[in-house]
Amino acid sequence: MLRKIALWIDDRVHLSKLYASTAGHHVPKNAESWFYVFGSGTLLCFILQVVTGTCLAFVYVPAANEAYTSLEYLNYHQQLGWLLRAMHNWGSNFMVGIMILHVAQVFLFGAFKYPREMTWISGVVLLLCTLGMAFTGQILRFDQDAYWGLGIGAAMMGRVPVIGPDLVHLMLAGPIIAGETLSRFFTLHVFIIPGTIIALVSLHLRLVLTKGINEYPVPGKAVVKATYEQEYENLVKKEGVPFFPKAISKDLIFSGVVMLGILGCALYFGPEGPHGVPDPTQIDTIPKPDFFFLWLYALLALLPDYLETILILTVPVIGIGLLFALPFISGTGEKSARRRPVAVLAVLMIFLTVGTLNQLGTYSPWSPHMTAWSAEQTPVKYIEGRSPLELQGALVLQYKQCRNCHSLGGSGGLRGPALDGVATRLTGDELTRQVIQGGGNMPAYGKNLNSSEVAALVAFMKTLRGPNEPPARNSTSPEQPTKTQ
Amino acid sequence: MSVNPQESRAALAESSRRRFLFKLGAALSVVAASLIGIPVIGFVLSSFRRRGPSESWISLGAIESFPAGQTRLATYRNPYTRPWDGATGDIPCWVRHIEGEKFQVFAINCTHLGCPVRWFQESALFMCPCHGGAFYENGSRASGPPPRGLYQYDYKIENNQLLIKGGQLPTLSQPV
Numbered sequence: 001m002l003r004k005i006a007l008w009i010d011d012r013v014h015l016s017k018l019y020a021s022t023a024g025h026h027v028p029k030n031a032e033s034w035f036y037v038f039g040s041g042t043l044l045c046f047i048l049q050v051v052t053g054t055c056l057a058f059v060y061v062p063a064a065n066e067a068y069t070s071l072e073y074l075n076y077h078q079q080l081g082w083l084l085r086a087m088h089n090w091g092s093n094f095m096v097g098i099m100i101l102h103v104a105q106v107f108l109f110g111a112f113k114y115p116r117e118m119t120w121i122s123g124v125v126l127l128l129c130t131l132g133m134a135f136t137g138q139i140l141r142f143d144q145d146a147y148w149g150l151g152i153g154a155a156m157m158g159r160v161p162v163i164g165p166d167l168v169h170l171m172l173a174g175p176i177i178a179g180e181t182l183s184r185f186f187t188l189h190v191f192i193i194p195g196t197i198i199a200l201v202s203l204h205l206r207l208v209l210t211k212g213i214n215e216y217p218v219p220g221k222a223v224v225k226a227t228y229e230q231e232y233e234n235l236v237k238k239e240g241v242p243f244f245p246k247a248i249s250k251d252l253i254f255s256g257v258v259m260l261g262i263l264g265c266a267l268y269f270g271p272e273g274p275h276g277v278p279d280p281t282q283i284d285t286i287p288k289p290d291f292f293f294l295w296l297y298a299l300l301a302l303l304p305d306y307l308e309t310i311l312i313l314t315v316p317v318i319g320i321g322l323l324f325a326l327p328f329i330s331g332t333g334e335k336s337a338r339r340r341p342v343a344v345l346a347v348l349m350i351f352l353t354v355g356t357l358n359q360l361g362t363y364s365p366w367s368p369h370m371t372a373w374s375a376e377q378t379p380v381k382y383i384e385g386r387s388p389l390e391l392q393g394a395l396v397l398q399y400k401q402c403r404n405c406h407s408l409g410g411s412g413g414l415r416g417p418a419l420d421g422v423a424t425r426l427t428g429d430e431l432t433r434q435v436i437q438g439g440g441n442m443p444a445y446g447k448n449l450n451s452s453e454v455a456a457l458v459a460f461m462k463t464l465r466g467p468n469e470p471p472a473r474n475s476t477s478p479e480q481p482t483k484t485q
Numbered sequence: 486m487s488v489n490p491q492e493s494r495a496a497l498a499e500s501s502r503r504r505f506l507f508k509l510g511a512a513l514s515v516v517a518a519s520l521i522g523i524p525v526i527g528f529v530l531s532s533f534r535r536r537g538p539s540e541s542w543i544s545l546g547a548i549e550s551f552p553a554g555q556t557r558l559a560t561y562r563n564p565y566t567r568p569w570d571g572a573t574g575d576i577p578c579w580v581r582h583i584e585g586e587k588f589q590v591f592a593i594n595c596t597h598l599g600c601p602v603r604w605f606q607e608s609a610l611f612m613c614p615c616h617g618g619a620f621y622e623n624g625s626r627a628s629g630p631p632p633r634g635l636y637q638y639d640y641k642i643e644n645n646q647l648l649i650k651g652g653q654l655p656t657l658s659q660p661v
Contacts, residue, residue: 065571147573151599151654152615158656165659166533173532175539175653176563178570180532279572281560283593283601286614300598301616305630309657366617366629370603401608415617443619443627448609 019244025209026240028232030216032247035109037254038102042130043201044255045095048262049133050194052088056081060140062186064179064278067142071274086266092137094262096292099130104347107326110335111214113223117327119207122200124323129197134292136189142182143274148287150177150185152300159309177280212236217335225332286367294361295354301366302357365414372412373401379409386463393460396453400445408464416442423465427472431458539565540652545590548647551582556604556622559590564652578638579604579611580647581622588647591624592636592655599656602635611635636661 010016059078061070074081103123106112112120135153139146150172157167173180212232241247276285289297303311337344369376378394386394397403397419405415412418426434435454438444449457465471545551545559559580566574579602581589591611593601600615610627611620618629625634638649638661655661 063569063571064573065569148600148615151594154654155594155597155599155656158658160658164656168654168656168659170530170533172654175565176573176576177654178563178573179567181573277572279575280593280601281558281572281575281577283558283577283603285601287600297615301630303630305632308630308632364616367614368612368617368619370612370614373605373607399607401605401610404605404608404612438628441617441628443610443621445608448622 022209023244023248024242026236027213027243027247028215028235029239029241029247031213032241032250033216034250034254035105035216036213037251038098038105040251041098041254041258042095042102044258045091045098045262046197046201048259049088049091049095052084052091053190053194055084056088057190062140062182064142064182067140067182068274068277071141071143075271082271083266085271086269087262088137089272090262090265090269092134093265093291094258096130096134098258099127103127104351106214108337108340108343108347109214109217110223110337110340112327112330113333113335114225114228114327114331116207116211116214117331119204119211120327121324122204122207124320126197126200126204127323128320129193129200131292132193133189133197134290136185136193138290138293139182139185140189141273142278144276144278144282144285145273145287145289147177147278147280148285149289150181152287152289152297156312159312214335217337219336219338220334221336222334223332284370286370288361288364291358295357298357298361298364301364302360363414367413368404368415369413370404372403372407373398376403376408376411382408382464386460389456390460390463393456393458396449396457397460400449400453400457402457405442416440419461419464421465421469423462423471424469425472426461427474428458428462429474430472431461540650542641542648543651545578545580545647545649547645548582548586548642549645551580551588551647553582553584556581556606558604561649561651576651577601578649578651579635581624586642588640588642589624590638590640590647590649592638592651592661594636594655595631596626596633596635596657597629597631599654632657 056074059070059074059081061067071085074085076082106120106123135149139150154168154172154177157171158164160167169175171181171184172178173184215232215235272290276282288294300308300312334340378398383391383394397408402419403412405413407414407418408420410418422431432454434442435449435457436444436446445454462471541564543561543564545561551557551559557580558577560575560577563570563574563576577593579591579593581591583589591602595602595613595615595618597613597616597618600613602611602613602618602620604611609622611624613619613629613631616630618631619627620631620635621627623634624637626632636655638651640647640649642648651661653659653661
């Protein structure tokens with residue numbers, strides 16, 4: 001009886017035919033590898049994001065005056081709201097992370113080469129969409145970071161020549177960051193980008209079915225357009241296995257680990273923010289993007305100012321253009337990473353650069369520490385046994401906010417050099433000149449310090465050296481000509 | 486033999502009728518879709534071009550609230566807001582009263598990437614928390630990545646009130 005019902009359903013819905021052409025399609029046996037789990041992992045994260053995001057949308061209010069309150073409500077009042085917010089946040093972290101591994105893997109395995117150009121290209125658009133989701137999602141967590149993040153976005157748009165002001169207006173949906181800006185990002189985050197992702201994932205998966213999953217590359221076996229598709233067909237015929245249930249095991253294990261990872265992180269770390277009400281008049285804030293964009297935040301602090309506008313406007317275009325062009329630049333030939341040193345180096349370099357910039361972004365050494373001057377202690381060893389003038393100098397150093405950029409005894413800003421041991425590097429005259437005229441990256445304090453303050457400050461800084469370190473001295477000393485016998 | 490030409494004529498008539506119907510249907514749909522599409526695109530892009538003036542004179546309060554020789558934070562309600570804008574419609578700015586009727590009113594946004602600059606009276610510097618930009622008391626660039634000095638609002642004094650001309654987020658291509 002059950003069998004009859006099953007057969008009837010299959011006859012009407014064509015399930016077994018659907019199975020044979022999709023989940024049951026044959027893949028090369030060597031594609032059954034741990035390296036091939038990141039694509040399905042990214043898709044799993046996306047599905048989880050849709051589920052948790054839909055749940056959050058039941059409560060979230062996309063209006064500038066209520067969004068923050070509704071996030072707090074989700075955190076503290078809504079049953080399990082905190083967990084859903086945490087899972088959505090960690091889901092996005094996992095999604096971006098696993099997607100990047102997926103991109104690196106298909107790049108290193110030459111999967112973008114003939115005949116899978118379109119798979120790669122749709123993947124590049126998916127990569128951009130996912131980063132778009134990460135950015136817009138951060139805006140929906142409508143707090144101070146979101147507000148000033150929008151400000152940073154607008155400031156970048158404002159650098160575009162000619163249509164800059166119009167682009168800013170289009171992005172903000174008005175003259176300032178306000179209610180309609182949030183509505184705009186809500187629409188992007190909830191309708192437009194996810195819709196595009198669903199459409200593109202369909203294409204991406206369809207291409208995996210029609211053009212086949214990339215076989216595990218063998219060093220020395222180059223892709224030749226004339227013969228590749230026949231070879232691939234033979235390979236699948238000879239040693240192909242159905243994706244389900246044979247080749248899917250590792251994907252399933254990875255899926256389980258990813259879900260447990262997201263749940264575990266959500267339970268342990270809890271939801272992210274919201275940090276501070278999105279009220280622009282609360283200016284005691286240090287806006288920072290989420291980790292996906294910290295590298296960009298760092299880069300923008302470190303670029304020389306004369307290059308900045310040019311790089312902001314051209315690098316994304318060139319970079320994205322290169323990603324799209326990749327399968328056409330290098331569409332055939334060697335696939336194995338063992339025979340593609342430049343590709344391996346490129347990946348390593350990108351990972352190292354982005355990783356380093358991200359690491360710098362976490363403590364942003366280029367930013368003044370806004371409260372260092374009033375909050376950090378002056379180390380006792382720099383005060384002990386000092387003359388009144390030097391002690392006065394220590395006060396000037398504190399009071400004039402030098403500590404916001406210069407650290408002393410390991411605390412204070414990192415924008416300028418640490419002042420411990422400054423007397424071994426600069427003489428009294430040089431210190432005076434530097435304080436009054438500034439230079440390098442230091443503002444000039446000449447107008448803002450009177451001569452006795454400068455004298456005290458320099459007297460104090462001249463004491464900043466270790467017990468056995470000689471003070472800096474001029475290479476020539478005109479006042480004391482060397483004695484000649 | 487006599488049937489064939491008739492049949493083919495009928496087939497011809499039908500195929501030309503089909504073609505006509507296809508063309509009619511396609512044309513009708515294209516026209517209808519454009520009629521729907523044009524307002525949709527117009528709606529979406531309506532904020533691409535700004536309509537009307539986006540700036541107007543805004544009062545920051547009586548000039549007595551800004552003592553001479555000091556720089557103070559002032560806030561104003563943006564002249565163009567929606568009822569659901571909440572606190573985002575309140576915009577801060579720095580007012581420097583030099584002396585008499587001489588003022589400087591700086592936008593809060595750093596000229597580098599728009600973060601809120603903070604005033605430090607003791608060192609007479611504006612410092613930005615994002616990428617380390619610093620500006621002197623008069624708004625000129627002191628150090629860091631900003632490409633220019635702070636944005637300055639136009640101001641005037643009327644009935645003892647300090648008015649500034651504002652209403653939009655300042656950016657490099659459109660300073661206040």
